[in-house]
Amino acid sequence: MKSTNITREEMWAKQHLSIHDIDYAVWERDKSMLHKMARVSRNCTFVVDVYKNKYVYASPHFANLLGYDEDKIATLEKQGDYLESRFHPDDFDQLVDLQIKLGQFIYNLPVEQRNDYCNIYSFRVRNAKQQYVRVTNRLQVLEQGRAGKAWLILGNMSISPDQKDSRQVACTVLNLKSGELFSPTLLFSPTIHLTERETEILHLIQKGLLSKEIAHKLQISIHTVNIHRQNLLHKLEAQNSIEAINKGIGLGILK
Structure with a gap:
């Protein structure tokens, strides 16, 4: 059961980004860097463009490690919410609820503090063998607009070393400046x-x-x-x- 009636997309829209706030030449440089990193890192990396309200990049390791379609990963910007199609449906509902709650927390902070957090989730994703495995997913701001608003969100997903049998999505929030950790479950x-x-x-x-x-x-x-x-x-x-x-x-x- 959702704890709020607002949607995740409506929460993202609170950024009120405009095309004048962002520079896509910056994203082209970032994308080139991510392609290079994918050659040495085996993690599954992705980027969400808050202005476009869509996924705009995913590394090829999503196909190797988690069984995603290679062609759809390569053209992710045209595939809508394809990345989420392999999330466990029960976990997906919990993830959306947590993301909305965390969004409400962040938008109540002063503007200069809103991009200081990394959200670390643990949930289940279907792999290449059609089995659900637990993954760890770290989300943080990659790029800000000219007014300091979160524009590009970087996700880094990897197979969790802890494959506990749990139906509960785990989430920890890390303040990247102070090192403080807290649980949003207890906070909200x-x-x-x-x-x-x-x-x-x-x-x-x-x-x-x-x-x-x-x-x-x-x-x-x-x-x-x-x-x-x-x-x-x-x-x-x-x-x-x-x-x-x-x-x-x-x-x-x-x-």
Whole structure:
């Protein structure tokens, strides 16, 4: 469920970039540099043009490492959201939601601080063997317009060394000037107060125990366990136990 009604494209449009703010000769130089870097780096690099609201570059390693169509990668600017077509659909929804929240955070900062951040995501992408693998994706401003507005966004995607089995998109924000790290999940999540018993039951649900087993372990009735479970779903705004567990991990209640 989205936490806001604004779209990612509407968030990008808040930059109010105009053609007079940018110089595409700069992008041609950057693109030449990226082609050279692709010869030595095996990472999957891409660039988003905020003014055009589209992807304008992707390195050939997307085809080698993640099974993307080589011709479509070479002509990415004409392919729309092709890069996102291999993202896990559940992770994609979470990514969009996080990007919108982070955009709202950034646009509330003074103009001179808005381009100081690198967003680091971990999520699942389908590879050449049609299996989902976890990748790490770093996003930061590559070029600014003349007024200091973010124009070109650089993404650097690589296979994550941690292939944990998780349905949760992880995100860390790095301040490139101060080195400060923070979790946007904790920054933007409303304060949720679980009772000691609710927290205990959430941990047992994560371990895979059924209501009957939880009741036996805690020496309470199944009816009481089910009431606590309903309260958990309500407080965590979850539709089921899996969502409740993922919310608990995201909030730091569970590990």
